[in-house]
Amino acid sequence: MSDFSEEFTRPMTEDEQGETSVASGTGMHFPWLHKLVETVVIGGKKKKDFAQTTSACLRFIQEALLKHQWQEAAEYMHSYFQTLEDSDTYKKQAAPEIIWKLGSEILFYHPKSNVETFNTFADRMKNIGVLNYLKISLQHALYLVHHGMLEDANRNLSQAETWRYGEKSSSQEILINLVHAYKGLLQYYTWSKKKMELSKLDKDDYSYGTASRSMLSHSCKTSANLGALIETPGVWDPFVKSYVEMLEFCGDQDRARKVLTNYAYDEKFPSNPNAHIYLYNFLKREKAPRAKLLSVLKILYQIVPSHKLMLEFHTLLKKSEKEEHHKLGLEVLFGVLDFAGCTKNVTAWKYLAKYLKQILIQNHLAWVQEEWNSRKNWWPGFHFSFFWAKSDWKEDTALACEKAFVAGILLGKGCRYFRYVSKQDHQVLRKKIKRMKKSVKKYNIVNPRL
Amino acid sequence: MWLLTTQKTESPFLFAVSRGELFDVLCFRIYRREFQERCTQCAAVSWGLTDEGKYYCTSCHNVTERSKEVIHTESIPNTKIKAISRGLKRKSKLEKGWDWYVCEGFQYILCQQAEALKTLGVGPELKNEVLHNFWKRYLQKSKQAYCKNPVYTSGRKVTVLEDHLSHSDWTSDPELSDAHCLSLVESWAESQSDVQSRKPSSSTRASHSETASICSGSLDGVEYSQRKEKGIVKMTVPRTLAFLYLSLLWQREAVTLSDLLRFVEEDHIPYVNAFERFPEEMKLYGRDKGIFAVESWPDYEDIYKKMIEIAIFLDLPRFPDITEDCYLHPNILVMKYLMEVNLPDEMQGLTCQVVKMTGIGEVDFLTFDPIAKMAKTVKYDVQAVAVIVVALKLLFLLDDNVEWSLSDLAEDYNEDHQDKPWFDFRKWYQVMKKTVDEKKQKREEARAKYLWKSEKPLYHSYIDKPVVYKRREMVVNLQKQFSALADCTPAPGEKKPSSFQFNWTEKGTDRPCFHGHSLRGVLSKKGQSLVIKNSLYWLSTQKFCRSYCKHVTTYEESNFSLSYQFVLNLFSFLLRIKASLLHEEVSLIEKKLFKRKYMSSNESSRSRRVRRR
Numbered sequence A: 001m002s003d004f005s006e007e008f009t010r011p012m013t014e015d016e017q018g019e020t021s022v023a024s025g026t027g028m029h030f031p032w033l034h035k036l037v038e039t040v041v042i043g044g045k046k047k048k049d050f051a052q053t054t055s056a057c058l059r060f061i062q063e064a065l066l067k068h069q070w071q072e073a074a075e076y077m078h079s080y081f082q083t084l085e086d087s088d089t090y091k092k093q094a095a096p097e098i099i100w101k102l103g104s105e106i107l108f109y110h111p112k113s114n115v116e117t118f119n120t121f122a123d124r125m126k127n128i129g130v131l132n133y134l135k136i137s138l139q140h141a142l143y144l145v146h147h148g149m150l151e152d153a154n155r156n157l158s159q160a161e162t163w164r165y166g167e168k169s170s171s172q173e174i175l176i177n178l179v180h181a182y183k184g185l186l187q188y189y190t191w192s193k194k195k196m197e198l199s200k201l202d203k204d205d206y207s208y209g210t211a212s213r214s215m216l217s218h219s220c221k222t223s224a225n226l227g228a229l230i231e232t233p234g235v236w237d238p239f240v241k242s243y244v245e246m247l248e249f250c251g252d253q254d255r256a257r258k259v260l261t262n263y264a265y266d267e268k269f270p271s272n273p274n275a276h277i278y279l280y281n282f283l284k285r286e287k288a289p290r291a292k293l294l295s296v297l298k299i300l301y302q303i304v305p306s307h308k309l310m311l312e313f314h315t316l317l318k319k320s321e322k323e324e325h326h327k328l329g330l331e332v333l334f335g336v337l338d339f340a341g342c343t344k345n346v347t348a349w350k351y352l353a354k355y356l357k358q359i360l361i362q363n364h365l366a367w368v369q370e371e372w373n374s375r376k377n378w379w380p381g382f383h384f385s386f387f388w389a390k391s392d393w394k395e396d397t398a399l400a401c402e403k404a405f406v407a408g409i410l411l412g413k414g415c416r417y418f419r420y421v422s423k424q425d426h427q428v429l430r431k432k433i434k435r436m437k438k439s440v441k442k443y444n445i446v447n448p449r450l
Numbered sequence B: 001m002w003l004l005t006t007q008k009t010e011s012p013f014l015f016a017v018s019r020g021e022l023f024d025v026l027c028f029r030i031y032r033r034e035f036q037e038r039c040t041q042c043a044a045v046s047w048g049l050t051d052e053g054k055y056y057c058t059s060c061h062n063v064t065e066r067s068k069e070v071i072h073t074e075s076i077p078n079t080k081i082k083a084i085s086r087g088l089k090r091k092s093k094l095e096k097g098w099d100w101y102v103c104e105g106f107q108y109i110l111c112q113q114a115e116a117l118k119t120l121g122v123g124p125e126l127k128n129e130v131l132h133n134f135w136k137r138y139l140q141k142s143k144q145a146y147c148k149n150p151v152y153t154s155g156r157k158v159t160v161l162e163d164h165l166s167h168s169d170w171t172s173d174p175e176l177s178d179a180h181c182l183s184l185v186e187s188w189a190e191s192q193s194d195v196q197s198r199k200p201s202s203s204t205r206a207s208h209s210e211t212a213s214i215c216s217g218s219l220d221g222v223e224y225s226q227r228k229e230k231g232i233v234k235m236t237v238p239r240t241l242a243f244l245y246l247s248l249l250w251q252r253e254a255v256t257l258s259d260l261l262r263f264v265e266e267d268h269i270p271y272v273n274a275f276e277r278f279p280e281e282m283k284l285y286g287r288d289k290g291i292f293a294v295e296s297w298p299d300y301e302d303i304y305k306k307m308i309e310i311a312i313f314l315d316l317p318r319f320p321d322i323t324e325d326c327y328l329h330p331n332i333l334v335m336k337y338l339m340e341v342n343l344p345d346e347m348q349g350l351t352c353q354v355v356k357m358t359g360i361g362e363v364d365f366l367t368f369d370p371i372a373k374m375a376k377t378v379k380y381d382v383q384a385v386a387v388i389v390v391a392l393k394l395l396f397l398l399d400d401n402v403e404w405s406l407s408d409l410a411e412d413y414n415e416d417h418q419d420k421p422w423f424d425f426r427k428w429y430q431v432m433k434k435t436v437d438e439k440k441q442k443r444e445e446a447r448a449k450y451l452w453k454s455e456k457p458l459y460h461s462y463i464d465k466p467v468v469y470k471r472r473e474m475v476v477n478l479q480k481q482f483s484a485l486a487d488c489t490p491a492p493g494e495k496k497p498s499s500f501q502f503n504w505t506e507k508g509t510d511r512p513c514f515h516g517h518s519l520r521g522v523l524s525k526k527g528q529s530l531v532i533k534n535s536l537y538w539l540s541t542q543k544f545c546r547s548y549c550k551h552v553t554t555y556e557e558s559n560f561s562l563s564y565q566f567v568l569n570l571f572s573f574l575l576r577i578k579a580s581l582l583h584e585e586v587s588l589i590e591k592k593l594f595k596r597k598y599m600s601s602n603e604s605s606r607s608r609r610v611r612r613r
Helices: A014-024 A031-042 A049-066 A071-087 A089-109 A113-128 A130-146 A150-162 A170-200 A206-231 A237-250 A253-265 A273-286 A289-303 A309-319 A324-338 A346-362 A365-373 A386-395 A397-411 A416-423 A430-443 B019-034 B068-075 B087-094 B102-119 B125-142 B154-163 B165-171 B174-189 B203-211 B221-226 B237-251 B257-265 B287-293 B300-313 B330-340 B346-357 B380-396 B402-416 B427-447 B464-484 B564-573 B579-593 B596-602
Strands: B004-006 B047-048 B054-057 B063-067 B079-081 B523-526 B528-530
Touching: A014 A089, A014 B221, A031 A089, A031 B300, A049 A071, A071 B464, A089 A113, A089 A130, A089 A365, A113 A130, A113 A150, A113 B464, A130 A150, A130 A170, A150 A170, A170 A206, A170 A346, A206 A253, A237 A273, A253 A273, A273 A289, A273 B054, A273 B102, A289 A309, A289 A324, A289 B346, A309 A346, A324 A346, A324 A365, A346 A365, A346 A397, A346 A430, A386 A397, A386 A416, A397 A416, A397 A430, B047 B380, B063 B237, B063 B257, B102 B125, B102 B237, B102 B287, B125 B300, B221 B287, B237 B257, B237 B300, B257 B300, B257 B380, B300 B523, B330 B346, B330 B380, B346 B380, B380 B564, B402 B427, B427 B564, B564 B579, B579 B596
Parallel strands: none
Antiparallel strands: B047 B054, B054 B063, B523 B528
16 A cells, blocks of 8 residues: 555755755765674664764864864864773774874864974874874974974974884884985985085185085985885885985985986886986986987886977987987877977977978978878867967967978968968068978978879 | 782892882893783784783783783792782772672662752652662562572572682672671662761772682672573663653653653763762772763663563552643643644644543553553653644644645735734744754754763773773873863853753744744634634554564655654654654554544555545
């Protein structure tokens, strides 16, 4: 039998929808939640009100944080601390980390909070869940750095360094390295400040010698701090950069090269374009042979084909004697211009215009066609529309000229971009445009003269 | 506290000048025999010593079972264990804790709760006569006192000895149990201040608690938590409330079960952490934690069941009659709830009629009789509220249609007649919805802020004690820090306990009071009498469940009209019960009201709507 109320029309009201969404309770999910759900499935005990109210409390805190209601969040935190005394050991162990995260967030923004309150809070939390000691120390130090208290941050990190934790677990080891590294970074900061001062000093100044000597010893000490971290797989850009800078200052080029090579080529490290950029720049400073530079950039080309170093890569390839490098040079230019961020790069267009002409003169029409085939569907709309012709001409006539030339070559003189630019009457560029027209007529790939 | 071992004669340390020196020397020896195992919790090897001389991990505060003296007794033969105490004073204070039994703890809580009820305005006889008698009866029935063979003496001696040999030192002492019974009687009268009359624990007991792997602060905590005897209702903290309610019912006090539980939740009656108020000398730890610590508020149905269970266990006679002049009589309760939810007083005429027709106002129906075959008592509050729901259904049908068109009529009428307005269901809905939503939000916030943990933390054993206390201190410090950051305006004082949760007397434009509104709009004249305009009715439950699953009906919210849902939710929020419980009660009243219709609908065509007579 169906229900009485069946025939009554019952549109969903807003209130009802609101209620159901509240009931479903969106929020952070913690592992123990899963555990609780399991007990329910088994038909186990009813969730205790303590657990219910504290998880509701957590929701309120999260909501308050989201709305930047720091005072309210602090009010709820006052009650949430009792999870530290939860009779469920699992929850009790998880509590310090959650409390630290919420509490530090509140204290970071709360108008009545200051460095002192934050320090007290951090010191207290460090000693509650000992497993969190290093993490909290590190975050505490970052907070101090944020507030410009470098010395305190340094002291904090030194304290964390001396922390003995019985047998280090693997997760803690990385934290220890991070602590070292951040300390190293702080030292690097003072070092580079000194370096700046040193560069201002006259070399003949009597104090120059002592100053540079102290710099040297300083950098050696610091590099020891940074070294350990860099060896563990990960992305450590700022650390690597400062480490290398100091090594170079000390004159330890070999070590610097080794570090950078390892950072770029070790397969255990995540793929990181910056690693290759650092290595390339280092090699460039070292005036390494072209082949070496090319091999570095080749990898970068595979990871980030739109990087601005690609233009340098193109120049290097052009200079190379090998034909395949010349072909690759064309590929690289086309590749750069595939990206929306590079469409207005005059240099790239200039390079392409020049190189197209050069290549066509050398009779490598096939290369151009090969590149063009995959792009002829979308480049006209992407680069050579009438709209772009107008706006490019308005913004940057030089860019428009280069693009027009390329458009002419690739699409023939009938293309709208080329036509628009070539019709413009510009006193300075008149000659250039004329020349361009001539070249297009001669080299465009649409009706190649055999 | 330290427990160290020394060799009695051969010891080179015997002549150590002071205890401090001896301590240092021993420490030196101990450190050379360092505990080198990894911590089971965090795998660190970083051990410290607790006051008891047990090892704890300094990194995760995990306390091991390994203690220093164990290592020593193993290594030095012919030693005599001797306690050397670093903090003699502290230790002796702990030892001085009273000998107390679990039932005494409950007795203490009951007294406290009864006191609280007294301050809420309940007559003093409740504590001194009714509850006291119930409790004595309970002790007798559960063979804990007032009987020939109390559990603590000869009657249970054998099994006790078999089960826990370690307990023999006190179970075999009959005098102790006599004293125990005596103290039980005495302490009821002066529940708080009989400190001096108790005798401190004997030293044997102190050592007993320390050597036992599981221990408790009470004498019988361990045994109590293990006892499982058929036919005996064991005391628990929720059951204290069942006792209270039974006494209230006996006295026919103006407190319903939902009121009682609300007072508990609002902390007007000690319940969560009730043990906090125990005298200093009544030490709680170990197994006592499981017995006295509660982490949930009482649940209506649970306490209701427990109350019946206890009444049967105590073999109580028929309770005093609930007559028409009693607060618990539906007519009076209905009046109260009509005021509470801001409905017109005129509805009372209809509700009285419903009560009369269903027979739920009769003394025999209302009076609780535990000896009756099917002992069952009326959920007075839920029933009264259900009567109101039925009345609302009679007047407005609550099908998301009729009530709104009736409201349109009332609205039109009220535009011209503001002196004696008709009751406008829509307006009432809007006002109530807003108020309840606000109140709901506030209650949720208050619940989220509720502090469960006692200032007097409970620990499993002496070993845990420093850790637990340290935690407690940390939490207090953190709380202090954050309360300084919270909004400084303190909550507008502890709300005074009241049986009303809403207040509609104030004359405001946003919260109008409907008590004086007329029902004329939904009634029509027929001859001499007034008849309800709406002639339809729908039953909340078409067919009752007859299986053995104990529930009579189910409540699937989405099957019902929104108005009905709203009304159910409003009342269940008020009583802090599940909406399904109220739905069930509504269905039961309808069953009585439409007895004939139910019978006919079962027999013949399954008509969907019931025409009201």
